[in-house]
Amino acid sequence: MDSPHKGHTVRSYDDELNQLDNYISEMGGIAESQLAAALDALAKRNSELAALVIVQDEAIDKIEAKIGEAAVELIARRQPMANDLRQVLASLKIAQILERIGDYAANVAKRSTVLNQLPPVEPARSVPRMGRLVEQMIHEVLDAYSTRNAEAALSVWHRDEGIDGLYDSVFRELLTYMMEDPRNITACTHLLFIAKNIERIGDYTTNVAEIIYFLVKGEPLTETRPKADTTSFAVMTPGAPKG
Template sequence: MITQPHDHIVKSHDDERQRLKGELLRMGEMAAAQLEAALDVVERRDDKAAERIVGNDEAIDALEHEISQDVMKLALRGPMARDLREILAALRIAADIERIGDYAANVAKRSMALNLSPPLPHTRGLSALGALAVQQARDVFVAYRDDDAVAAQRVRARDADLDAQYTGLFRELLTYMMEDARSITPCTHLLFMAKNIERIGDHATNIAENVWFLVHGDDALPPRDKRDETNTAT
């Protein structure tokens, strides 16, 4: 069979996509691993490990910087230029992963402040919330890997569970604070850590929406409930 010039362009475009996807997935796995490690140091009260996690975040930031430059260079020079969607989606997904990494590092940072107070019994809820966020992140990366808009839509729908769990934890923490004034400072850290995890869920949702956008373009996504309900807590 004789290779047509057209085939060559298609192939090189596919190669580019695959390479870019590989980079983004590697960045995504780094961010998910950071979050897992951050949840682990909260349980283990391990300041040294927390510092390492905070330090690792720079590598994710650097990767985002590199990827966004690469995407644009590819886009402007190569066959990707014809596909605006891919470029925008890749840039946005890289930015969302970078934010997930930031929030994971914040959880690790606050765990160090938490370790200055006696151990709290209230970190279990945080672990459960965090585990859900790790799952959401990993699931959306798989959906992106497979161009699977249906799986992405499932991740997006499941964000409501994460929000509900966050709202429950938020209210629970408020009651501990009311019962014992000494728990106010550590529980405030837990509130912010929970909020960081809830935001990670939002970024997983953003990535899910970009996978949808990649597959279907600007076709309307099914509507979805809004997120953080704690702003109506009284």
């Protein structure tokens, strides 16, 4: 297989750099499948699946710890120069981000167990749809990392704007439901936080894209980041038209 770390004369140094990538790949794969399972648990009101997601979060934390140890050992033993060093530090940063993504997926699972104790509400359908798009973004950004493809990373980065737009409409939909009937408030509040978790995962995915871009191009992404979370400024009043 082609590796992005060819060219070092010491074979095991390459192995060590590749090992970091393998960890990221493994960790990212679990984070992605944790989000997928949490969304399934939500969409299908499956509390057993949700419980599984909550338990499995530990697996992600363990790989993050392994990456931390491997990186420290690699730096101390190999004293990597500029490019390799940036590579190692990038893997530490990405590991930290994937750990957060795992936390958010576990929180989606936790909240879906609450929703299963309450009567179903309509917006519970829009939220998993938004989640599937973010799941796809995670998948693509991990591919972009393993192939060191800056254009693919940039394409994921741009798609986050669409997620923010979806989040905005889900936010308004949820507030409308809450205003219509107070019995919807608890369920819709948990859905609000679930939607926000998904939106945050989208943001984190763009952070990974930025790290990849910098690794490949050697310079930061200078485009202005599409502005997240316009709902922080949202004012809605009861009786206003649904939007």
